[in-house]
Amino acid sequence: MKKKIFSMHVDVDDFIPATEEEKAYMVQMRPSTTFFKDGMKRLMKNKIAATSMFLIIIITLSSILIPFFWPYKYDKMLGNTPGKPMDSSYNNLAPFQYGETEQKRIANGEKVFPHIFGTDAQGRDYFIRVVYGTRISLAVGFFASIIVLIIGLTVGSISGYIGGKVDIIIMRIVDIIYSLPDTLMVILLASVMKVSLGALLEGTILEKLGTNMVSLFLVFGLLYWVSMARLIRGQILSLREQEYVLAAQATGAKAGWIIRKHLLPNCISVVIISTALQIPSAIFTESYLSFLGLGVNAPMPSLGSLASDALNGINSYAYRLIIPAVVISLIVLSLNLFGDGLRDAFDPKLKN
């Protein structure tokens, strides 16, 4: 039967129930994957990245958990018991050696937990110091990246979305900060803030962190956000022109809403990747500053300050240098490789 184009005639064939064969077309062969699942699958296929992730998780978990059940404290000088003279037999113990009182206890049949890496020059258990130092270095890297992320995200998205004069001014500031030699500025700021922050922090929670730590975070917040801001701005600039943004604007959505609900979720993979790559560089910088004596405050250890302290006894106690050196290189290496893997897995534009 010939159908007239403009008639209201309905084709009855359209209403015949589907046959089994036709139904089979509609069956989902496998559940649809989300962007996240797809990326994770690709990440896990990448052996190097998966191994690095595994390593990072193990190092992080052990640096958090070990101090809870380890019998020694990172700042406890073992030869120092209240009311008694200093027992120097605890200083500079080689791995798996014991101090005098401990040897007596062993002779009495007691069990004494071994000093796996020995003790340092002040009789502190070196293993727990390395663990604690790892914890501090990781924490600094993580929080510094979060600070960078928050500032970079805010400034970058505002600059990219609003555009115009605001964008030009922000980008000129970014240009200047970007061309500042960062490490030199970090050293300058850290060395001065170390002195000037003390009075400001007195009595606040931040005092416990130590002036060096606070100045470190401040410096990161002041200097390192620029590349993140540039990146986000670029993303927002290209996303801003998409139709769904126009649709949202047409329905009366406010700028903040559009940025938060439409633009940022779409550049989330870029953000995660560059944050992941920011962590090792923050750890790098922290250890560098600690090595120069501008990092964490004593007696708190960080991997950099442990390596720097070990430099004095390098002739007799070389392992004390090698241990933190290996740990720090391992952390930075695996974070870098993991970040590369993340980029390959989650950045669809780089997919080959």
Added chain:
Amino acid sequence: MNTKTLMYILKRIALAILTVWVVITVTFFVTRAVPGGPFMSEKAISKEAQAALEAKYGLDKPVMEQYFTYLKDVVTKLDFGPSLKLRGRMVMDVIADGMKTSVKLGLIAAFLALALGIVLGSVAALRRNTLLDKGIMVVATAFVSMPSFIMGTLLLLLFAVHWPIFPANGSTAEGLVLPIITLSLYPMAYITRLTRSSMLDVLGQDYIRTARAKGVAPLKIIFGHALKNSLIPVITYFGPMLAYIVTGSLVVEQIFAVPGIGRAFVSSITNRDYPLIMGTTIVLACLIVIMNLVSDILYKVVDPRITLE
């Protein structure tokens, strides 16, 4: 060179000058923000002595006046004033003394890094996916993940303490070998990776295939056609490399006791010798800014295809 390139260069120079000004200003005001002024760390001194000291160093004048005097002295005469802790020495003299050693150290390290990095990177690219390539890349990746102070202390441990081949003290000529190696390893590894990837990129280009098809000798293809173009990205690394060598030399000179500007800087921090801190920061920062400027401009001039923003 067209007007667009010229405009870019002018803009870039303006930014560099602005950056140097920001560095000087930030350095000045940050060090002035130290509570109690630079003499606070001294032992208790009488009010009169304090006032006399401040008058001598011009610290009794209003801050803005001090700032403009400082800025004028630095820009016109390269005069950073006297050092606080090194009696009777001008900051500029301390810097010039340190520079003699540090420049030597830095230049040799940079040259070594460039030469070896380019060779290793090209070899890795030409022997792609062989054991040699993989070996080079693994070592390069490992070196990129090692902070300079770790590299330095490990080299010190191995070649000065364990096998005493080189002296641990860097004040002699043989003593400079280990610091130079330490400083060059990271940029060398970086340049290796950079050269490898850009060489692979270039080798896949059509004009290389054309040259091959015409029957040009393989060596001539590599040196005459591929290498030149694959080195363009390396130019962009000049600036960051200098920045790395400058900051790396701070710790490396400390580790090996090299009498250079890096060690002067670090000890000025521990001594709180503020004029010296300011002077070294400004001089080193200017060096880095200028090098970045040069490498950016060179990059645009060498490769005209690059779009200018």
